Amino acid sequence: MGWSTAERIVVRGKDLPGEILGHLNLGDMAFFELTGRVPDAKESKLFNAMVVTLVEHGITPSALAARLTYLGAPEAMQAAVAAGLCGLGSVFVGSTEGVAKMLSESSAEEILQKYKRVPGLGHPLHKPVDPRTRRLFEIARETGFYGKHCRVMEEIAKAKGLTLNATGAIGALACELGLDWRAVRGLGVMARAVGLVGHLLEESRQPMAEEVWLRIEEEASRHLKP
Amino acid sequence: MGWSTAERIVVRGKDLPGEILGHLNLGDMAFFELTGRVPDAKESKLFNAMVVTLVEHGITPSALAARLTYLGAPEAMQAAVAAGLCGLGSVFVGSTEGVAKMLSESSAEEILQKYKRVPGLGHPLHKPVDPRTRRLFEIARETGFYGKHCRVMEEIAKAKGLTLNATGAIGALACELGLDWRAVRGLGVMARAVGLVGHLLEESRQPMAEEVWLRIEEEASRHLKP
Amino acid sequence: MGWSTAERIVVRGKDLPGEILGHLNLGDMAFFELTGRVPDAKESKLFNAMVVTLVEHGITPSALAARLTYLGAPEAMQAAVAAGLCGLGSVFVGSTEGVAKMLSESSAEEILQKYKRVPGLGHPLHKPVDPRTRRLFEIARETGFYGKHCRVMEEIAKAKGLTLNATGAIGALACELGLDWRAVRGLGVMARAVGLVGHLLEESRQPMAEEVWLRIEEEASRHLKP
Amino acid sequence: MGWSTAERIVVRGKDLPGEILGHLNLGDMAFFELTGRVPDAKESKLFNAMVVTLVEHGITPSALAARLTYLGAPEAMQAAVAAGLCGLGSVFVGSTEGVAKMLSESSAEEILQKYKRVPGLGHPLHKPVDPRTRRLFEIARETGFYGKHCRVMEEIAKAKGLTLNATGAIGALACELGLDWRAVRGLGVMARAVGLVGHLLEESRQPMAEEVWLRIEEEASRHLKP
Numbered sequence: 001m002g003w004s005t006a007e008r009i010v011v012r013g014k015d016l017p018g019e020i021l022g023h024l025n026l027g028d029m030a031f032f033e034l035t036g037r038v039p040d041a042k043e044s045k046l047f048n049a050m051v052v053t054l055v056e057h058g059i060t061p062s063a064l065a066a067r068l069t070y071l072g073a074p075e076a077m078q079a080a081v082a083a084g085l086c087g088l089g090s091v092f093v094g095s096t097e098g099v100a101k102m103l104s105e106s107s108a109e110e111i112l113q114k115y116k117r118v119p120g121l122g123h124p125l126h127k128p129v130d131p132r133t134r135r136l137f138e139i140a141r142e143t144g145f146y147g148k149h150c151r152v153m154e155e156i157a158k159a160k161g162l163t164l165n166a167t168g169a170i171g172a173l174a175c176e177l178g179l180d181w182r183a184v185r186g187l188g189v190m191a192r193a194v195g196l197v198g199h200l201l202e203e204s205r206q207p208m209a210e211e212v213w214l215r216i217e218e219e220a221s222r223h224l225k226p
Numbered sequence: 227m228g229w230s231t232a233e234r235i236v237v238r239g240k241d242l243p244g245e246i247l248g249h250l251n252l253g254d255m256a257f258f259e260l261t262g263r264v265p266d267a268k269e270s271k272l273f274n275a276m277v278v279t280l281v282e283h284g285i286t287p288s289a290l291a292a293r294l295t296y297l298g299a300p301e302a303m304q305a306a307v308a309a310g311l312c313g314l315g316s317v318f319v320g321s322t323e324g325v326a327k328m329l330s331e332s333s334a335e336e337i338l339q340k341y342k343r344v345p346g347l348g349h350p351l352h353k354p355v356d357p358r359t360r361r362l363f364e365i366a367r368e369t370g371f372y373g374k375h376c377r378v379m380e381e382i383a384k385a386k387g388l389t390l391n392a393t394g395a396i397g398a399l400a401c402e403l404g405l406d407w408r409a410v411r412g413l414g415v416m417a418r419a420v421g422l423v424g425h426l427l428e429e430s431r432q433p434m435a436e437e438v439w440l441r442i443e444e445e446a447s448r449h450l451k452p
Numbered sequence: 453m454g455w456s457t458a459e460r461i462v463v464r465g466k467d468l469p470g471e472i473l474g475h476l477n478l479g480d481m482a483f484f485e486l487t488g489r490v491p492d493a494k495e496s497k498l499f500n501a502m503v504v505t506l507v508e509h510g511i512t513p514s515a516l517a518a519r520l521t522y523l524g525a526p527e528a529m530q531a532a533v534a535a536g537l538c539g540l541g542s543v544f545v546g547s548t549e550g551v552a553k554m555l556s557e558s559s560a561e562e563i564l565q566k567y568k569r570v571p572g573l574g575h576p577l578h579k580p581v582d583p584r585t586r587r588l589f590e591i592a593r594e595t596g597f598y599g600k601h602c603r604v605m606e607e608i609a610k611a612k613g614l615t616l617n618a619t620g621a622i623g624a625l626a627c628e629l630g631l632d633w634r635a636v637r638g639l640g641v642m643a644r645a646v647g648l649v650g651h652l653l654e655e656s657r658q659p660m661a662e663e664v665w666l667r668i669e670e671e672a673s674r675h676l677k678p
Numbered sequence: 679m680g681w682s683t684a685e686r687i688v689v690r691g692k693d694l695p696g697e698i699l700g701h702l703n704l705g706d707m708a709f710f711e712l713t714g715r716v717p718d719a720k721e722s723k724l725f726n727a728m729v730v731t732l733v734e735h736g737i738t739p740s741a742l743a744a745r746l747t748y749l750g751a752p753e754a755m756q757a758a759v760a761a762g763l764c765g766l767g768s769v770f771v772g773s774t775e776g777v778a779k780m781l782s783e784s785s786a787e788e789i790l791q792k793y794k795r796v797p798g799l800g801h802p803l804h805k806p807v808d809p810r811t812r813r814l815f816e817i818a819r820e821t822g823f824y825g826k827h828c829r830v831m832e833e834i835a836k837a838k839g840l841t842l843n844a845t846g847a848i849g850a851l852a853c854e855l856g857l858d859w860r861a862v863r864g865l866g867v868m869a870r871a872v873g874l875v876g877h878l879l880e881e882s883r884q885p886m887a888e889e890v891w892l893r894i895e896e897e898a899s900r901h902l903k904p
Contacts, residue, residue, distance in 0.1 A: 001282055001284050001285070001289075001421075001424065001425065001428065002282055002283075002284045002673065002676070003284065003673040003676040003677045004284075004351060004352070004673075005351070005677065006351055006352060006353060007352075007357060008357065009352075009357060009358065010676070011282045012282075016279070016282075016357075016358065017357045017358055017360065017361035018361070020278060021275045021278060021279060021358070021361045021362065021365065022271060022275050022361070022364075022365045024274075024278055025251040025252065025253045025254070025270070025274040025278070026251065026252040026253035026256065026274055026277050026278055026281075026417070026420065027251045027252035027253070028251070029278045029281050029282075029420065030252065030281075030420045030423070030424075033281065033282065033420060033421060033423065033424030033427075034423070034424060034427055044251070045248060048250075048251040048252055049247045049248050051252050052246060052247060052250055052251070052252055052255045053242070053247060055252075055255050055256075055259065056227055056228055056237045056238075056242075056255075056259065057228075058227050058228045058229065058230075058895060058898070058899055059227075059891070059894055059895040059898045059899070060891070060895075061746040061747070061749050061750050061887060061888075061891045062746070062747075062750060064742070064743075064746050064890075064891060064894060065742075065743040065744075065746040065747050065761055066743075068739040068740070068742050068743040068746075068765060069739070069740075069743050069761065069764045069765035070765070071739050071765065071769065072739050072740060072765030072766060072767050072769045072770045072771075072772075073528065073530070073531075073764065073765050073766065073767020073768060073769065073772070074767070074768070074769065075527065075528070075767060075768050076315060076525065076527070076528040076531055076764070076767055077408075077411050077412060077415065078311050078312060078313075078314040078315060078319075078320070078411065078415050078525070078531070079311075079312050079525075079528055079530070079531035079534065079764040079765070079767070080764065080765070081308075081311055081412070081415050081416075081419075082307075082308035082309070082311040082312045082531065082534070082535075082760075082761075082764055083308070083534075083743055083747065083760075083761035083762075083764040083765065084761075085304050085305075085307055085308040085311070085419070086304060086305050086308045086538070086747045086751065086754070086757040086758065086760055086761040087304075087746060087747035087748070087749065087750030087751050087757070087758070087761065088304040088750060088751065089302060089304060089750050089751020089752070089753060089754050089757070090751060090752070090753050091749065091750045091751065091752065092750045093304075093750075094304065094750075094751070125230060125231070125232055126230070126232060126233075126235075127232060131233060131234065131235060131242075131243045132235065132242065132243055132247070134243065135243035135244070135247045135248070136247065138248075139247065139248045142248075180427060180431075182303075182427060182430045183423060183426075183427040185303050185304065186303060186307070186423030186426065186427065187423075189303065189304050189307050189419060189423060190307075190416075190419045190420045190423050191252070193307075193311070193415060193416045193419030193420075194252065194255065194256045194259060194416045194419075195227075195259060197256070197259065197260070197409060197412030197413075197415060197416050198227065198256075198259030198260060199227065200409075200412065201259075201260055201406060201408060201409040201412065202227065204408045205406075208894075208898070209739060210739075212742075212890075212894055213737070213738070213739045213742060216737055216742060216886075216890055217736060217737040217738075220736070220737045220886070221454065221455040221456075221736055221737070224454070224455040224462070225455045225457065226457075228899065228902070229899040229902040229903045230899075231903065236902070284669060284672070284673055285665070285668055285669040285672045285673070286665070286669070287520040287521070287523050287524050287661060287662075287665045288520070288521075288524060290516070290517075290520050290664075290665060290668060291516075291517040291518075291520040291521050291535055292517075294513040294514070294516050294517040294520075294539060295513070295514075295517050295535065295538045295539035296539070297513050297539065297543065298513050298514060298539030298540060298541050298542075298543045298544045298545075298546075299538065299539050299540065299541020299542060299543065299546070299754065299756070299757075300541070300542070300543070301541060301542050301753065301754070302538070302541055302751065302753070302754035302757055304751070304757070305538040305539070305541070305751075305754055305756070305757035305760065306538065306539070308534075308535075308538055308757065308760070308761075309517055309521065309534075309535035309536075309538040309539065309760075310535075312521045312525065312528070312531040312532065312534055312535040312764070313520060313521035313522070313523065313524030313525050313531075313532070313535065314524060314525065315524050315525020315526070315527060315528055315531070316525060316526070316527050317523065317524045317525065317526070318524045319524075320524075320525070434668075434672070435513060436513075438516075438664075438668055439511070439512070439513045439516060442511055442516060442660075442664055443510060443511040443512070446510070446511045446660070447510055447511070447680065447681040447682075450680070450681040450688070451681045451683065453734055453736050453737075453873075453876065453877065453880065454734055454735075454736045455736065456736075456803060456804070457803070458803055458804060458805060459804075459809060460809065461804075461809060461810065463734045464734075468731070468734075468809075468810065469809045469810055469812065469813035470813070472730060473727045473730060473731060473810070473813045473814065473817065474723060474727050474813070474816075474817045474820075476726075476730055477703040477704065477705045477706070477722070477726040477730070478703065478704040478705035478708065478726055478729050478730055478733075478869070478872065479703045479704035479705070480703070481730045481733050481734075481872065482704065482733075482872045482875070482876075485733065485734065485872060485873060485875065485876030485879075486875070486876060486879055496703070497700060500702075500703040500704055501699045501700050503704050504698060504699060504702055504703070504704055504707045505694070505699060507704075507707050507708075507711065508679055508680055508689045508690075508694075508707075508711065509680075510679050510680045510681065510682075511679075515679075528767060529860075529863050529864060529867065530763050530764060530765075530766040530767060530771075530772065530863065530867045531763075531764050533760075533763055533864070533867050533868075533871075534759075534760035534761070534763040534764045535760070537756050537757075537759055537760040537763070537871070538756060538757050538760045539756075540756040541754060541756060545756075546756065577682060577683070577684055578682070578684060578685075578687075579684060583685060583686065583687060583694075583695045584687065584694065584695055584699070586695065587695035587696070587699045587700070588699065590700075591699065591700045632879060634755075634879060634882045635875060635878075635879040637755050637756065638755060638759070638875030638878065638879065639875075641755065641756050641759050641871060641875060642759075642868075642871045642872045642875050643704070645759075645763070645867060645868045645871030645872075646704065646707065646708045646711060646868045646871075647679075647711060649708070649711065649712070649861060649864030649865075649867060649868050650679065650708075650711030650712060651679065652861075652864065653711075653712055653858060653860060653861040653864065654679065656858075656860045657858075
């Protein structure tokens with residue numbers, strides 16, 4: 001990915017101090033890592049919005065796992081972030097990958113035929129419209145990236161009568177940007193790493209993990225005690 | 227950290243679709259998570275440069291650990307990123323925290339007296355100047371954040387005859403921005419999460435982990451065999 | 453799973469100090485955790501042999517990942533073990549789960565029809581017989597647990613002309629012992645946790661991670677430098 | 679740590695199928711990994727009791743973190759165990775290491791002088807005696823390993839008027855067995871890996887993580903909503 005000598009540090013062919021620092025924001029740098037090229041202003045706006053969407057979802061299972069880990073090992077915050085990331089699998093954030101893979105392989109009809117449960121659809125709370133999807137597609141239109149993958153997802157959502165949720169929108173937009181579907185789960189992983197650091201700082205100031213633990217432990221063992 | 231209803235999603239008091247998406251880049255969102263406020267243009271430029279500096283350091287132990295993990299569990303990329311983050315402790319990236327804590331507690335004289343080994347100083351390759359430090363301090367001057375913590379680190383580096391390395395510069399700049407030292411290790415953790423996703427995408431296309439493993443295993447067991 | 457008062461500690465209905473400590477070895481305790489009952493002498497012998505088989509496989513990708521993590525965070529050994537475990541997925545140790553699930557769902561004929569690649573078969577080195585499989589099945593015969601799942605695996609291995617490897621044998625034996633297939637990947641996970649602690653102790657005395665890292669980094673960036 | 683050819687697998691100088699499988703239980707194998715020699719019957723009894731003590735502590739923060747991780751990524755159980763291990767740091771299980779290190783460096787008087795807070799002492803529930811300590815020391819007497827490190831800990835506990843808890847007893851016994859203090863945190867890590875697999879199997883049958891998450895999220899965001 002890069003090399004350095006006493007005087008120079010080069011990342012993917014660009015001089016880190018001279019061409020990257022002060023020029024690329026963190027989202028742009030992520031785009032550069034995933035594609036090997038610096039995004040233009042439109043790509044930057046859309047890509048940053050996609051990742052920013054995934055940073056903070058409140059008290060998720062992932063945030064709770066990170067906070068409970070921090071309670072036992074406050075000296076190793078990196079391990080608490082790691083613990084929080086371990087759960088970003090098939091059930092939650094990983095579904096963006098499912099959407100991107102599906103769209104890169106199949107048409108709308110094929111998807112409707114093959115998939116019993118289409119990833120990226122449905123939301124327990126945001127019905128009939130996920131406000132993040134609405135806004136992300138608005139930015140996609142503004143930047144010229146609203147295209148066939150977005151349309152396919154909207155068509156399927158309509159056919160199924162389900163909300164096109166934020167992970168569905170982000171999976172579609174990743175395809176519009178030409179990202180490799182194998183990198184798409186990574187968008188949520190990097191975004192949540194940012195959010196988890198925020199949770200751990202909050203935990204260090206206003207702890208909640210200990211109380212959660214003690215309550216759940218008490219409830220779980222109460223009926224067992226003599 | 228936030229709340230949502232069917233129609234609204236609010237993160238730390240701001241409307242996610244309306245006030246955040248399309249307005250904040252990923253680095254700004256990280257700043258917002260850590261401070262509770264949106265950075266102004268100068269803070270945004272400096273903070274993004276600091277985190278971007280930490281994204282990609284080539285084939286680090288952390289990147290190798292992530293790649294070797296991905297070799298065994300390619301279906302769980304999030305766990306490979308987590309494995310890579312677990313090693314960001316006292317020896318490598320964690321030293322930014324040490325610098326920020328030290329600067330928030332002691333003056334230059336106190337540091338020179340108390341610390342045998344000052345964190346943030348010395349580099350095996352970048353001597354006498356770390357080009358990242360030079361560039362980060364240039365951006366700090368431009369944005370008005372070059373201040374007493376930067377001066378203290380430069381003074382100590384001079385007194386010790388050692389390079390002020392990038393983690394030293396970032397620790398000092400975190401203090402200039404008023405960040406809580408307990409969040410500072412998190413800057414490297416979130417940045418590396420971005421970089422590790424890049425490494426894993428590369429690993430999925432041009433694998434190196436299997437060859438590394440087989441060579442090291444062969445070398446490690448050769449002398450034991452009959 | 454348990455409860456305690458000032459004077460008593462009870463795990464799954466048994467008094468920890470009075471009925472478990474000094475009576476159950478670590479493998480028995482694992483069996484107890486997974487089944488809710490204490491193994492008899494025969495179950496204990498077989499189950500312990502199965503898990504012990506999975507403890508130490510030399511310099512695996514998992515052991516390397518743990519050692520590289522320890523290099524960066526020696527103060528958080530638990531995180532280095534965690535990093536090593538993260539890679540026990542579909543490719544390596546996780547295949548025991550695939551075998552157990554397959555055997556609990558399908559007959560030999562069905563397996564031969566449905567599976568292109570049968571888990572638990574084939575080994576790059578141990579051909580035509582994996583010495584661990586031979587020994588594990590010997591213990592299974594001795595203890596009365598060699599049964600239909602072992603026979604199915606041997607039949608399929610013969611039909612395919614492939615070695616029945618240790619993970620195939622352990623998957624079959626887990627079914628003979630009546631273990632839930634959802635716990636079977638866990639056998640490898642707990643066993644490797646034991647082995648990884650051994651690797652990290654060795655790493656603390658005779659380090660190899662730093663040299664591995666520096667060599668691979670040098671090789672990976674050599675061709676990029678000017 | 680080992681080597682293999684087509685016909686043989688050797689771990690630390692012993693033939694795995696011939697000398698280890700069927701002869702060593704999982705605790706013995708752990709002892710072998712940490713010391714390079716097979717324990718005798720007395721060492722085996724004591725060492726197994728020590729590790730077994732640490733397997734199951736009910737709904738700990740570590741068990742909760744593992745269960746919450748499994749909720750998001752049930753296909754990657756190894757990552758859920760990893761997440762649970764990440765929190766075994768300075769606050770909980772890691773204190774065994776503190777005890778062993780302290781005892782290997784200092785006498786009772788030195789400890790009483792130097793340490794404000796002695797690791798291994800105190801328990802919120804088990805007062806004045808931790809029933810695990812009583813039982814472990816009973817086994818230590820039986821096997822001839824009750825010695826000066828146990829006495830030092832008992833002396834200090836008496837001087838401080840605090841319970842000698844199980845981690846204090848295990849730290850002392852690790853010293854009696856001549857284990858390297860750098861391996862001692864690993865005893866808890868391997869033991870908990872066993873216990874966490876048990877928790878995850880239970881979670882797959884009687885889930886609790888989702889309910890915990892939804893309740894805590896609801897409580898945490900209730901006061902924020904308009």
